[in-house]
Amino acid sequence: MLTIGQLASYAGVTVRAVRFYHQKGLLPEPERDRSGYRRYDSAAVVELIRIRTLAEAGVPLSRVRELLAADPDAFAAAVEQIDQRLQAEIRERRRHRTRIAQLAAGDSLALPPEAVAYLDRMRELGFPERMVDAERDAWILVAAQLPKSMPMYMASKRGQLEDPTLLALYRDIGTAVFEWDGDDPRLPALADRLVASIEAVYDEEVDAYAADPMSDELVALLDATFLDATPIAARMIELLQERGWRGWTKLERA
Amino acid sequence: MLTIGQLASYAGVTVRAVRFYHQKGLLPEPERDRSGYRRYDSAAVVELIRIRTLAEAGVPLSRVRELLAADPDAFAAAVEQIDQRLQAEIRERRRHRTRIAQLAAGDSLALPPEAVAYLDRMRELGFPERMVDAERDAWILVAAQLPKSMPMYMASKRGQLEDPTLLALYRDIGTAVFEWDGDDPRLPALADRLVASIEAVYDEEVDAYAADPMSDELVALLDATFLDATPIAARMIELLQERGWRGWTKLERA
DNA sequence: CTTGACCTTGACGCTGCGTCAGGGTCGTAG
C-alpha cells in the first residue's frame, strides 16, 4: 500500500495536487490507516495518471471529472471541443506575438504600422518631438475606435505632408500650438491660411471619412484633447467659426 | 472631463478593469468631482489604451507597470522576453494538441501509440477484455516512469505475441489469472512452461532492459498490482522461486 | 418626483494549486 507521497511521485504530481483532486472529487478518497494516513493501491496510480494526462493536455479539472466517466462517443466529442479551444489559444498567442513584435519601437505601442510610418515621416521632416507626441496620442485614440480606417487616414495625412504649402502650414500650426498664447495677434492670419487649405480639400475628404464615421463622442474627446493641449485652441476654434467652419476634429460648414 | 464609464468605453475595457488598474498602481487615480466621482482627461485614455495593448499582448500586469516606465532598450529586452514566453506557450499548446489527439481512443489515455497498438493486437488475437485492461493499467504505470523505454518494451512484447508457443502460454496465464484459485492443481505445470520460456529469452532481454532500468519502487508497485489482481499471484511467485526465479515483474535467478 | 443609468466602496468567487502554520507519526540511528 502506498502513502500519498509515493502515489504522487509515481504519477509525477505533487502531494498538494493529489489532495486537491480529492477535494474536487476527481480522485476518490482512499481508506485511512490507523494513524489517519491515506493508503492507496496501485489502481489509484493509474487513475491519477489518467487525471494528470488530461489536465496536462489543458483540460479544465471540472471537465476532467466528466471525461473520466464519459462513454467513448461523448469522450470523442469533448476531445474535439478541447482541441478547438487549444487551437483558438494558439491563434491568440500568435496574434499577441505579431502585436508585441510591433512594440519594438516606442511609438507602435497601440498604433498600427502605417501610423508609425507617418510619425516617423514627421520626424524626418523636422517636426519637433512634442508635436509628434501630440499627434501620436491623438492617433492612438482614433486607432482604438476606428482601427479599420487607420490606413485611409494615414494615407491622407502622408499625402498632405508631401504638399509644400500644407507642410509649411503644419509647421506654423505646430509653432503656434506650443509657443503662442491665446491672444497672439498672428492667430487670425494663421486661421485664414488654415481655412484656405480646408476649403481646397474638404469636399473630397468628407466623402472618404463618411464611410466609417467617427462617433460624436470620439470627436468630442479629440476636441477636448486639443483644448487641453494648447492655449491657442479655444481662440482658433472661434476664428474658424467666424470664417464659416464649426468644430475642430470634424469640421463642418457653419 | 470623462467619467470612469466613458474612459473605459473609449479604451475598450470594463469599468472594473480600470478600477483594478488603479488599485495595482498601473493607472494613477485622477481627481474626484464634488460627488466623489473620478474625472479623467483625454491623456488618461491614451495611458489606458497603452496598458490594455500590453495586457492584451499577454504581458502580466506586474510587468506592464515596469514597461510603461522603461527606457527603449529595457523595453526592447522585455519585449523579447515576452515573445519567448509566448512562443513557449504556443509550443506547449501544440504538445497538448498532439496529446489529446491520441486520446481519441480510450486506451490511449496516458499511453503512447505503440502501447495502444500492442493492446489492439491483443484484442485481435482474442484476449479477453479484462486481460487487456489489466495489461493496459500495468503499462500506464511503466509509461509514466520510463516513457523512453516504451518503444523497446512494446517491440519485445509484440514479438512475443507472434510466437505461437508464447502466445499459447499467455492465453493460458490469462485464464489462470482470472479463473483459477491460488491452490489450483494446474498451477505447477503452468509454472514449468513459464520457466521454460523465461530461460529461453532471459539472457538477451536482461541486456535490453538494463539500459534504462526500472526503479525498485516501480518493480514493487507492479508486483503489488499483480498480487492485488489475482489469487494465483502469490502461489505463482512461490512456484517460480522453487524453480530458481525470484520476483515477478523483474525476474532474477535466485 | 420618479425612473433608470451611472457612480462609490467592499467583499467574495473563479482556477489550480503553492505555501505556510501548527500539529501528529514513522523509521532509523545513536
Next chain:
DNA sequence: CTACGACCCTGACGCAGCGTCAAGGTCAAG
C-alpha cells in the same frame, strides 16, 4: 529510549485578472 528527519494531517491564505453581487449615493431626463 530518545532524538531526528522525513513524512503525514487539516485549515487557511495567496497568486492573476478581473466578474459579480451588495448596498448604497448621484445625475439627467421626463
